[in-house]
Amino acid sequence: MDERKQSGNGIPLLQLRDLVVEYYTRSGVVRAVDSVDLDIYKGEVVGLVGESGCGKSTLGMALLRLVRSPGKITSGKILFKGKDILTLSENAMRDLRGPEISMIFQDPMTSLDPLQRIDDHFVESIRAHDKHISKEDAIKRAAELFDLLGIAPDRLQDYPHQLSGGMRQRVMIGLALALDADLIVADEPTTSLDVLVEAQFLDLLKDLRRRYNMTLILITHNIGIVAELADRVAVMYAGEIVELGDAGPLFAEPLHPYTDALLGSVPNIKLDEELKIMGGQPPDLLDPPAGCRFHPRCPYAMDRCREEEPPWQEIQPGHWAACWLYAEGKRETLHG
Amino acid sequence: MAEHFIAVENLKMWFPVQQDFIEGLFSHQREFVRAVDGVSFHIDRGEVFGLAGESGSGKTTTGRLILRLLEPTGGRIDFDGRDITHLSEAAMRPLRRRMQVIFQDPNASLNPRMTIGKAVGHALEIHNVAHGDKAKERVLEMLTRMGLTPPDRYYRLYPHQISGGQRQRVVMARALILRPDFLVADEPIAMADVSVRAMLLDLLRRLKDDFHLTYLFITHDLATAKYICDRIAVMYLGQIVEIGSVDQVYSNPLHPYTQALLAAVPVPDPKFRRTAPIPKGEIPNPIHPPSGCRFHARCAYARERCRTEQPLLLPVEGEPGHFVSCHMFGENGWKPVAQEVQI
Numbered sequence A: 001m002d003e004r005k006q007s008g009n010g011i012p013l014l015q016l017r018d019l020v021v022e023y024y025t026r027s028g029v030v031r032a033v034d035s036v037d038l039d040i041y042k043g044e045v046v047g048l049v050g051e052s053g054c055g056k057s058t059l060g061m062a063l064l065r066l067v068r069s070p071g072k073i074t075s076g077k078i079l080f081k082g083k084d085i086l087t088l089s090e091n092a093m094r095d096l097r098g099p100e101i102s103m104i105f106q107d108p109m110t111s112l113d114p115l116q117r118i119d120d121h122f123v124e125s126i127r128a129h130d131k132h133i134s135k136e137d138a139i140k141r142a143a144e145l146f147d148l149l150g151i152a153p154d155r156l157q158d159y160p161h162q163l164s165g166g167m168r169q170r171v172m173i174g175l176a177l178a179l180d181a182d183l184i185v186a187d188e189p190t191t192s193l194d195v196l197v198e199a200q201f202l203d204l205l206k207d208l209r210r211r212y213n214m215t216l217i218l219i220t221h222n223i224g225i226v227a228e229l230a231d232r233v234a235v236m237y238a239g240e241i242v243e244l245g246d247a248g249p250l251f252a253e254p255l256h257p258y259t260d261a262l263l264g265s266v267p268n269i270k271l272d273e274e275l276k277i278m279g280g281q282p283p284d285l286l287d288p289p290a291g292c293r294f295h296p297r298c299p300y301a302m303d304r305c306r307e308e309e310p311p312w313q314e315i316q317p318g319h320w321a322a323c324w325l326y327a328e329g330k331r332e333t334l335h336g
Numbered sequence B: 001m002a003e004h005f006i007a008v009e010n011l012k013m014w015f016p017v018q019q020d021f022i023e024g025l026f027s028h029q030r031e032f033v034r035a036v037d038g039v040s041f042h043i044d045r046g047e048v049f050g051l052a053g054e055s056g057s058g059k060t061t062t063g064r065l066i067l068r069l070l071e072p073t074g075g076r077i078d079f080d081g082r083d084i085t086h087l088s089e090a091a092m093r094p095l096r097r098r099m100q101v102i103f104q105d106p107n108a109s110l111n112p113r114m115t116i117g118k119a120v121g122h123a124l125e126i127h128n129v130a131h132g133d134k135a136k137e138r139v140l141e142m143l144t145r146m147g148l149t150p151p152d153r154y155y156r157l158y159p160h161q162i163s164g165g166q167r168q169r170v171v172m173a174r175a176l177i178l179r180p181d182f183l184v185a186d187e188p189i190a191m192a193d194v195s196v197r198a199m200l201l202d203l204l205r206r207l208k209d210d211f212h213l214t215y216l217f218i219t220h221d222l223a224t225a226k227y228i229c230d231r232i233a234v235m236y237l238g239q240i241v242e243i244g245s246v247d248q249v250y251s252n253p254l255h256p257y258t259q260a261l262l263a264a265v266p267v268p269d270p271k272f273r274r275t276a277p278i279p280k281g282e283i284p285n286p287i288h289p290p291s292g293c294r295f296h297a298r299c300a301y302a303r304e305r306c307r308t309e310q311p312l313l314l315p316v317e318g319e320p321g322h323f324v325s326c327h328m329f330g331e332n333g334w335k336p337v338a339q340e341v342q343i
């Protein structure tokens, strides 16, 4: 942790400050990302987890300023290498997408051109990054990357639809590498893949991050994947990050009751534990509960939880949570 | 075969491949997707029998064959001591009440314009089991059992007015309203949110006991299967490669494919990070399945024999009910590879 903080010029690659993203729907305003603070350091993999509708994708899209209408970033700052990208022109933003921040989606077909062969995608990316490179050299580099990705080089001439889902996802990560992107945001990259192909893809990510010191924000509802790959984990609930910390301590001793309940409800193939069932369901973001948004489902909720929003606090070094249990000195409640 | 509740023998489902006109002119043979290609297993009364395997391995097709929603290409299906392989639709009708199915996507299974009460009670009317107030009473009771309380409120709601997890419970209520004794659950929790999954799994377990049900539980998630199944079969390209009790298959997996699948399951705890890499390669085309052992192209242990000769599903000595289909098994010196080391 400390080592990471001291690396580079000391400032995080990406800093989110009080970020708010809202959807203006006919029935009202949905605050899908609510006052999020988050720092991402060079070379780390940060997992962003939470259940459907909690705002993960909205947060991911906001980092590229690609939130879809009727959504809008309404306040806060997104500092990328110290510069607020919310103040950039649309043109400057376009230059940033790809070479600086790359995004990978669950369905890679949405980002690949169906009429372009895979090698053309690579040549374009490589030459966009390095204007002096010849086409031949670009193809050679693409073939090298393909080798690294574990795809036979003769597939370079295929069209996207001729590749399997797993290969397409490899191509996506390869394109981000070809551009030498500083930050990769991957939104449910393995969700449509089969278990073995998913595990192969995770193996690839592990290998690539070692080679390239890749910085990755991994958005997923699959807690197993985050446990497998992430250095740090951010847990989202109803538009807010409720807990953030290094993967080890967060999984071993979750601080927020939601994290605790979430982890308890996932079957673990290595153990024979009964599942803990979390009652209720996430709130309607058009009308979220007052106080702590988790209070209607929280087994530890106190009066204060129903009225006041809990503060975002560093409970242990590098381990943050928003929960009244800590301000009230009742942390044994969770881990007695 | 008669002693088992459900018994399937050498079951086959080959789907003809749609060829375009020109292809059809020049090829002399019709081609087939061998979705299910010689599958045998049984399910005892009260059991939860799991079918696992990657996408396209033939799990859903197997389920649909047992429900007689598809006409098998070959083999035999016995249901409660009776050969139903070629029963007519009319002869199947009384059995239909006893076998029900729930699918992955509750949205696709529910009519958006039908209230929940109607959707759940519909089958009672169709099968002439109960009408009017009697039917409503049974629906309300069923909704209560599903935890959809107060039931009279849910009775009047439409599918879009409730959450996805609640919708799946409505689908379950509808499946159970006729008091079946056999339920095919095809990835019933795959679409649900993490916290909802645990609730649905728990409900499925309780319903099994309350209604004396027998399940065919189809899933690609081996962690879920471990939680709910008593026995399990692992399918690959239309065939069973390993079968046994959950305990046998999980603690002593013998087929390299089973071993790979088990190792690939992401564990929700960084303490158990995988150290061994996963074998490369993807599922081959089911129209031209590989010769010999269908897994040979992806198998780290494959030898000449694996490429030419199809292995048989053989019993594992000392483990009654555990069968594996791999040439290495039983050979001198062959020992199951240890699962990766825990760190």
Ligand SMILES: Nc1ncnc2c1ncn2[C@@H]1O[C@H](COP(=O)(O)OP(=O)(O)OP(=O)(O)O)[C@@H](O)[C@H]1O
Pocket: A023, A024, A025, A030, A032, A050, A051, A052, A053, A054, A055, A056, A057, A058, A059, A068, A069, A070, A071, A221, A285
């Ligand atoms: N285009 C839109 N219009 C209105 N509301 C939207 C829109 N897109 C998202 N939302 C709302 O914003 C909230 C966050 O959605 P988002 O897609 O970011 O969640 P998510 O965590 O990525 O969920 P999932 O796991 O299902 O992908 C949800 O409540 C959703 O209903």
Ligand SMILES: Nc1ncnc2c1ncn2[C@@H]1O[C@H](COP(=O)(O)OP(=O)(O)OP(=O)(O)O)[C@@H](O)[C@H]1O
Pocket: B015, B016, B033, B034, B035, B036, B053, B054, B055, B056, B057, B058, B059, B060, B061, B062, B220, B286
């Ligand atoms: N009606 C059909 N016509 C032609 N081919 C079919 C048909 N139904 C299934 N198949 C093919 O049969 C094979 C097995 O499909 P099936 O749906 O049984 O697999 P599955 O194990 O349930 O997969 P999944 O995990 O994706 O649901 C696949 O190759 C599929 O494309």
Ligand code: SF4
Pocket: A256, A257, A258, A292, A293, A294, A295, A296, A298, A299, A300, A301, A302, A305, A310, A322, A323, A324, A325
């Ligand atoms: S603030 Fe209160 S309601 Fe919210 S998680 Fe903590 S204890 Fe539970």
Ligand SMILES: [Mg+2]
Pocket: A056, A057, A058, A187
């Ligand atoms: Mg999303």
Ligand SMILES: [Mg+2]
Pocket: B059, B060, B061, B186
């Ligand atoms: Mg299926």
